[in-house]
Amino acid sequence: MADLKTVGTSVPRKDAIEKVTGSAEFIEDRYMGPMLYAKMKKSTVAHGKIKNIDTTRALKHPGVKAVLTGKEYPNRIGLYLIDRTFLAVDKVRFWGEPVAVVAAVTEKAAAEAVDLIEVEYEELPGVFDPREGMKPDAPIIHEDLANYEIVPIFYPEKGTNIANHFKVRKGDIDKGFAEADKIIERDYYVPQMQHVPIETHKAAVQWSLDGKLTVWSTAQSPNVVRQLLAKSLDMPMHKIRVISSYIGGGFGCKAGASIEGLLVPIAQKFPGHIVRIVFNREEDMQGTFTRQALYSKLKTGVKKDGRITALQYEMVWDGGAYTEYGVNIVRAAGYSSTGAYDIPNVKTDSYCVYTNNSIGGPVRGFGMCEMQWGIERQLEEIARELGMDPLEVRLINGMKKGSTTASGQVIHDLDYDKCLKVVADKIGWGKKEESRDGKYRGKGIAGLVKCPAQPSNAASSAMIRINEDGTAHVMIGATEMGQGMLTAISQIASEALHIPVDKIDIKVPDTDFTPYEWQSVGSRITYTCGTSVKRAAEDALGQIYRVAADLLETPQEDLSFDGKKVFSAKNPDLTATIREVADSCKKCTGEGIAGPIIGRGSFVPTNMTNLDPETGQGNPGLFYCFGATGVEVEVDPETGVVKILQLACSIDAGKAVNPQLCTAQLHGGTIMGLSTALYEEVRFDKGIMLNRNFTDYKIATIDNTPHMDSFIVETPETNGPYGARGIGEQPMIGVAPAIANAVSDALGVDFNTFPLTPERVWQAIKNKK
Amino acid sequence: MLSYDYVKCNDLRLACQELEEGEQVYLLAGGTDLIVGMRGGKFSAKTLVDIKDVPELKVLEEDDRGITVGAAVTLNEAVVFAPIRDNVPILAEGCHSVGSYSIRNRATMAGNICNASPAADTAAPLYCLDALVNIKSSEGSRSMPIKDFFAGPGKTALNKGELVQSILIPRPYPEGKGVYLKASRTGSVDLATVGVAVQRWGEEVKIAIGAVAATPVRAFSVEKAINEKGEKNYADAARLVHDDISPITDLRGSREYRYHMVEVLVRRGLEQTLGV
């Protein structure tokens, strides 16, 4: 990739000045017009029939304009499995589920009216552990599952709580275990966690007098919100406009459609008004997606030389009360179930099970953190059983060019070995530090891989308008939630278009004006949106050359464009400024040549396939991104406190479009991983979320953030724009197992779950004695 | 949604009057417990009386009697006050372990003890220093030892109409080192799972512990072993602390872990103050 000008440089963030000065607009900053404020009435039982909802007193409360219950708005919604309503209808399935919504002229009146709504429930026995939920006599949470609409790549089991059963059958599992010298088997558990973006979920909705619906939302995908609303409201798409502001962090919790629909029926009753809802932290923690808990059983067969011959993985996921999105996490974990390793014989069963816990859904990693926790812990156990170096075991089995994934997809563009080796070198792998002051030291390493979990037809598109003066506007549908997308995408546009990045404007999306984008999820935007932008830029550049060729009366092939002027390599006298070309170009005779230049580009994957329903074999990955984490810890065996001494992470980015932003993602993901490894866990008591705010849901602060060493490996992705692949989620995946492996190394005790809180570490030491 | 009357007081008498006459009146110092508690439904206040700028409550001084920390003095102000750092560094440690720098910019020591959480981080050091709480009302003034001030979780010995004017750390100051050792889940902006204060007084020690009972408690069994029986084995002495505490299990830690951690921290505190 010779001679790149912009791609590969750390140009400053497009949104830097706005963000630093506080002038960046978020939903709450906007004055939109006459407002109504919405508040939800929430279920006080985890599973129950709604016997009666009495809204009389609430309706009479001063300032209240409307009170709505599920009965008035029973249409179902969902991304993959259409199992959810915005307000509970007839039955509640989790504690805190919205049963009614109040709109009032002030937020205070709305909140007061919520307290005046009386709901009578008939409580039903609940399911709080998905393993129990799979049993034949378990209470059924969705009686109607068999009749739900579903994308036909998921496999619910009728009459049960199983919303998806995904299978992998690769090679011959019996033969694989028969060939093994040793078989290692263990259970693992990963608890629920929360995304905790700095900005909570927010939405505002306006129904105009001519029947147009405008939605402002913190959603990660305006186009998906529009699509789901169009379907559930039975409205044509041109009558729905979804506008995205900047988003204060998503991490998956704002994927799909979440709260916008709640407001629509109210807005319809009060045309012209703007109905807004702003979740407080507790509502955000409890009422939006939670990372699904995972109960798993992993069995590995291995030869004496360290080669893995067979892997059998059973994963039981706590899908929570609705699994419209969760079914796809379960699928992704299934088809990726060998992690970063090439294993010939695989049998995987991944189950998504309804429970009466909070709704499960996407979180950075999309099942990979949970699933690879088991893989990376078990590799440690294998190494110990065989008396081998854990790094060596990883290098032996790690994927290489031509390896196949669990689904049999062949991988070409990777250097996993290098990812492992750079972090191992950095932390001084193999050199055991002595314990000091009664504290123990240990080192751990873990690998990681992830592909975007997206439908095979998830598309992107872009338009580039060249202004009369040769500056440009890039229009896309991806959202900016802090990841730096706007900057990376404009670098790709600049590179392909030859127009300097500071002459390119780019904004957050508005579905009335910006072209289609599936979702800003799955670490896919740089690749997918980036490809469509590159194509749009090439299209525009092609037009520039065609017009200039006409103007200069010279063959296109001879022309070059340096961002300012188009000139002929053969004849230096033949040159036209970009202004001349872009501003409705005409000949000296006055005859017109061409009007304004608009480039367009779109993208849809061509390398993905459906998976065989029985064997899970096929190509689900658009690209695979590998990496590794290495950690050195010091553990106080008396208190259980784990201190991170060294933390190194690597990622094979293909090509870092903006190295500084890439490093920021490495840092952010690693810290998020560290936070889950040591502190984060949602605690439930029979479906009631006990730690719904920061008093007791602890995340890492700056004090808990150690120095990090990050390494960007660049093995070009053949079809990625300039060789790039997405890296946003990946850095998080290896951190928890790497830390646990290091703590294990320090103490000689094992962990099958995390977070490794001081108390849990202490307990593990105590149990060992 | 919070909704209340707000009264800004610049006069101690007026504050006392508001307290005495009104219903559901709460004093607002830093507000770092009060506002959080109101939002969570713990208090329902009709009126907040802001005492941040009452001159009598801004007093931070040292005189013959000792160090007086007024009720409106922030923890950050207390932490850097030289007489505290020099004479009773254990209290500076306790203050410094509260929340974060920005919280301590608002939070006060009086607010910390009036909130009466058994986990209040300034409490255990104040117990070891035999601090006195100066109480004021329209009727007059009175003082009481800190140990009598804490009456139960969220309960103080204040009567209606009374407020804390200041906290006195009396002379003579302790001779010898004191440490405040706090265990928490993250070690950063977190409430104490347990907090242990160990203060050397010449050849003796005083030990107080937070988050292990309805109020902070003194570890008299351990003190007795050290001070009266001359126990030199600190591990053995620390083990006796189990008799002094009755922790519970909550989201911050189990009863079992609390027993264990108190024992560990008491032993470490003894080692650090009396020498290994």
Ligand SMILES: Cc1cc2nc3c(=O)[nH]c(=O)nc-3n(C[C@H](O)[C@H](O)[C@H](O)COP(=O)(O)OP(=O)(O)OC[C@H]3O[C@@H](n4cnc5c(N)ncnc54)[C@H](O)[C@@H]3O)c2cc1C
């Ligand atoms: C993020 C965060 C972290 C925290 N971390 C810690 C921690 O690590 N350790 C810890 O101990 N605490 C912690 N706290 C709790 C709190 O900050 C402290 O207890 C603080 O010292 C309270 O002081 P304040 O001035 O803010 O009190 P306020 O909130 O103003 O008052 C607390 C209570 O005391 C009453 N009151 C205040 N002044 C007087 C007075 N003079 N006379 C009578 N009554 C009075 C109020 O009416 C109220 O009921 C934390 C709080 C937050 C928000």
